[in-house]
Amino acid sequence: MTRAAIVHAHGPFVGARPFRAQDRRHFLGRRSETEELVRSWSRHRLTVLHGDNGVGKTSLVRAGAVPALTDRGSTVLPQGELRFDPVFPAAILPGQNPYSRALLALWSPSEFPTHGPGTSISDYLRTHESTDRQGLPRPVFAVLDQTELLLRRSAAPEPVRRDFLDELFTAVEHRTDLHLLLTVRTQHLDELRRLVEKREVDHAEVRLTPFAPGTATDAAARALALAGSRTAARDADRLVHQARTARDAGAQPCPPKDTVEPALLQFLGQALWEQASASGTALVPDAESEVDRLLTERLSGVLSEVADEHLVPPEVPYAWLRAVAEAGPRGVGRPACEDPDSELTPGVVHALEDRHLVTANRDGSAYLLRHPRLAGPLAALSPFARGPSSASGPDPLEAARAAHTRGETALAAEHARRGLGRAAANPRERALLTALLGDLAFERGDHLAAAGHYADAARQREAVGDGAAVSRLLVAEARNRLMAGERSAGLTGVAAAESRVHADPSLRAGIGQVLWLAGQGSSALDVLEGAMVGGGGITEARRTRGEIRAEQRGTSGQGRN
Template structure:
């Protein structure tokens, strides 16, 4: 290499997390990586916790995963519990979004409709066990990164995270060779560690990741240049450590935030003259101005959060931080309310935590999830300073799509639409435009704007068709069919779904969607015939059995419905369990039915069909007042709402009929 302008070397990753392929430039965490690796293999469940920005994702990707021998372990890809796929959600059968997201990341090549129909336990039962050369089973190593996403955000997600944990602990109890590593922020770790179901797990481990001590931080600064032809003078590296720690007189006791180290090192590297290969103290002083680097980082972050959450009101956000988190030139904690914190919605607080501006504070009341403070003392000065230059939104279309997906998970439809539309304007890629249009279809569908959803789905299908993405076109047509079904356009819905089946004939999920549509349109025989053909191909198809059981139940063929429910095995899905309870009540087993409903009511507060089944159980029990109240709740439920044909049944129950 003869000059910096002739190469693409990037030794520092900046604000993003290290990836698996970055392991060659991941330094300063060797001890932690080996300890976490040993805990993971030794315990059925291991909880890796730490504050936001400590580098948990980087440690897992670039530190721990490279230590595992694939010949001695069955290693799944690093998993996430938030969906980032742009496959249309409305083409999938009803599912737990956290489970579906995790299985999609663990098994990225699997058909989405198949994954949506699986529980965690069924996923591992389908995964062939592996043996070592001696015939002994090898350990299954599964990881869940950023697991705090289970517990943050819209309250409508609460039933899903409870059901997710139920599935996780069930899978662990059934498979003694399964090892699960959960990486989670400190303030949410208690939700896992205090769970009573954890006591049934044979072994458990805990590792807390903190900031970098100066010797480790020095490795993180100098190590990535090893073998590149570039190097740090020892005094230069120490000067950078001193600047980052903020106090050269007591540097051995000063831990350094990895995110700040990466910000400053990236700025230094990008600012060096092309002919510099040995970095000296003079270069650090001249180009690695810690204060200016962090000021720019803070300005950009505040602008981005304000743009996403406060209609671009950066002044208001900076003033709120200053008024509430700074007192007498020192940082001060603020109590987090149920939905608002000091007059600002909690989704803004969550965004500031994600961007390493705020952090949960432990030790105030013993519950560190209730108090927040600035993540670093230096931010007091940076928050007090006036913003520098106007920050231009330089996010790429892909980054904007990511923030839009996050907004949709939070139930913020307006922000999801805005960011997705901005993403459309920032790309010339027709394939990415297709993914964004598909996403906009999901936003519109979940917002009850079904006609708009159809327009987006069909636009996405046309774009994917140009690229020969036949399966994607099929799923989008199926999603369009579901939206037409919601509008009562049964005939056109059937046409769309049949067109989808022509493109993806072996997709069970789309064929089952056709059965639902037949049933919703009053064509019960066609619905049952479609399901029978699916079950002829796969006698144990869980979603087909579940769908047929529910249809048979509404046709008063209770005994046949119970046979199909029985073939499902252990029923953990709350909405299916509610239907099963109604089947029991229809057979006369009122007490057992009520027990089933009681077990699922806490997780079905806004689930229209599940509430209707609860109402029907109470009606069978002779409690007409309770049945009417539950039916009314079912009609107003939004997650999901009642389909039209069940809405009519709910009206009759609410009227005491």
């Protein structure tokens, strides 16, 4: 299929997701913003890109700045969302910050899980540095997207989140080759500033704002023309008019907005394009009620997705979002969504915020409707109607991993259990879901339950011949057996793992720690030395080796006394 055919097949709009590097041809209207971001990112060790939710920060990075840097030969580390991964069980190297491990898995997916786990961010950069023809360090460009997820109130332990940011900022201070870009919502900018100002690092801020109407119209017209539209200019003008239209929950017209929100433009544009393609009609219907009907249908699908991800009835997000729309500029206060006994959990509210349906007011005391254009379609929404969403619901493993990363452990466990109950789950997925249950049990201190889950996952992996995964699970099980007082079973497990492990320095670091936990310091030192030679897990291996040697020196000194 030619590029033109691909463009036509997928349409000119990406919908609710961000633009990616492969979408750069359709990423229009942000040329000056891209140039400004590339300039700041190149000149400063730390750059903060901020703006409201849905303004297009992720798209600007992935489809704008990153391709521009790679075009000129710069080294840009991969980007994406942080996710905890049960492929490397948490019980192997529990001393490493889980967000650091997730970041290194993102930066270097080809090395995970054999080399990245157990290595600090600074050590990773040191072992991956390169030089130019003059022998000078080549700049490395890295991104931490959606930093607000680490700053906002959530179920994830705050000390763990703050320790991760501290480790990341320490790397920026010490690694002169690192150019780090953080994206964050403006409502969390002051909090991020307080963390940055404690550091001696050159930094800059770049603000991203919505489109001016003329810019939005030009970008939409060019995208439509690329997709083969013969009425691109007229359709773009009508599309932007719809995006600027505002009505309150009572269907009363409001003055049109003087800016155009990129997320709404893409959401509305994709919905209209898909309907027009299917029916052979004009992109924007003449009747505004038809546009409202289509938006109502799409919003129903979004709320169904949120409900499925958080395992609540669809009427839960619907009722709250309807209340937000009806409240108008007053908004709905935070206490309404922070009742621990309510099905309307902070996670549900955050999901609606992340989908650009609501936003916090200036002082963060209340939530407002993000796009006044959606007030009317929301008023027509039925809590029992399900729009176009995945018929089978969210992928259980991805939903469980996402909930685990957010700190919503009970939700993660329930997704994992439901995934294991599905007949369609393949052996690898079942093993990962079981290992994730082991991680959750380990984190809450239920070591016997964790050991049982890891043992089950190891048997599932063994059945499909994945020996490397079996070794990791055996080490995770062994640590938990030891911590539960089952020393013999723990030693048997770690011995079985040690006989299997080969080119896996991160796992060797974990084996060394488990041997030390079992009181076998000398054997642990031998294993840790091998881990450090392999180049992975070096930080945890080095730290553990130092602690063992200090312990041995202390024991030796006591003996002489």
